[in-house]
Amino acid sequence: MQLHECKTKNDKPVFSLLEHEGVKWLTSKRFEEMTGFRLAIATRFGGVSSGIYESLNFSVSQGDDPDLVKENFVRFGHATGIQAENMVVSQQTHTTHLRCCTKEDRGKGAVRHRGYTDVDGLYTDEPRLGLTISFADCVPVFFADPKKKVIAAVHSGWRGTVGKIGSKMALLMQEQYGCSPDDIYALIGPSICQDCYEVDEPVAARFREVYKEEQWPLLLVQSEKQKETGHYQLDLWEANRINLVDAGVSNDHIIMTNLCTCCNPNLIFSHRATKGRRGVTVGTIWMP
Ligand SMILES: [Zn+2]
Incomplete structure (x- = not known):
């Protein structure tokens, strides 16, 4: 599998590609080592959907069969170690709304009905709860404070980015959980690069x-x-980096993607590369 990395933005390897029973996903060893938490970003490989959704698609909103999407969550969860019944999935509408997730949310949006709408960011201090954000060119940003044991994830397309959803989340972690900005780590995940956008x-x-x-x-x-x-x-990557720094996150605690979804549409779903005929990828962060 060839990863087309954008070397101009980041010349160090960022992601490792892992595989279990045909399911392939990306992680950042550096992010996991810095935080002690787990991060899994799906690829298109190892699911049961077909056609434009081939194969690991996580959304029914583009028209895929709900049973297949549910099975994709189960397979992804089984492979990565955070089971689908322990994931909680955003319901994204390009807002900057953030939702506190608790034990009661386990499985919502993955294998259970959500019961909430218009949520583009999730946060929790609950262990073994996989905060799951979806994307297909938009920027997923993952947050972790290993000291206060708080994690978060946001979906930041251009609207979320000008809405500063990343700043909003980093500030919320400080206000609500007493996180020091010095202890917050962030990863800006695979999404559309400046050349493609x-x-x-x-x-x-x-x-x-x-x-x-x-x-x-x-x-x-x-x-x-x-x-x-x-x-x-x-450049959505740089704009999101600025958002994090504005909220006090230190530059050397920010891991920037070097993977563009639009440059790698066979690896990860890309809205632009497929002119909208596509599935959706997810990324999950959890405290083991
Ligand atoms: Zn690109």
């Missing part, structure tokens, strides 16, 4: 409203041709 002027304008002027040249790059169309290449 063209946006129009209205989206660019939202980023200029929210980010400092000196950050614009990094976040929004424009070719000569794009100057005529008013389009830009947007």
Whole structure:
């Protein structure tokens, strides 16, 4: 399996590819060593869905069979060691709403009915509860404080990113659990890279409203041709890094992805690469 890593952004290997009974997933050994917690990011391999959902798809919202999606959660959970009945899955609608997860949430969105909507971030201090975020180009961000034993995960597409959902979560960990920003670790997961992510002027304008002027040249790059169309290449990875640093997370506690979903659409589902005909990937973080 070839991982097409974006070396310009991060020249150190970030992810390792693991496999159990055909299910393949990514983890970051560095993140796991730094925190003592577990992280598993699914790939498309080892599930039972077919066609555009082939094969490890975790969403019914694109039209896949709910029984197959449930079986995919079971297989992914069995392979990675956090069983599907111990996962809790977001219900993402590009908000910045964060939800505290407890024992009562075990299995919700994976093998049980959710009972909540519009949740783009999850957090908990409960051990053996797998906080599960889905994505297919949008940025998943995982958080861990090994001292206070708190974990979190957010889904940060462009709307979540300008809404600063990453800052919001890191600040919540500090306010609600007394986490010191020095003890918070974060991983920005596989998602669309700047080279693949063209946006129009209205989206660019939202980023200029929210980010400092000196950050614009990094976040929004424009070719000569794009100057005529008013389009830009947007760096969601860097914008999310800024969001974390703004909330006090130290730069050397942030692991940045070097894997783009759109550059690797056969490995991880990509919305842009497939023009929307696709399944959904998940990532899960848990305290063992
Ligand atoms: Zn890319």
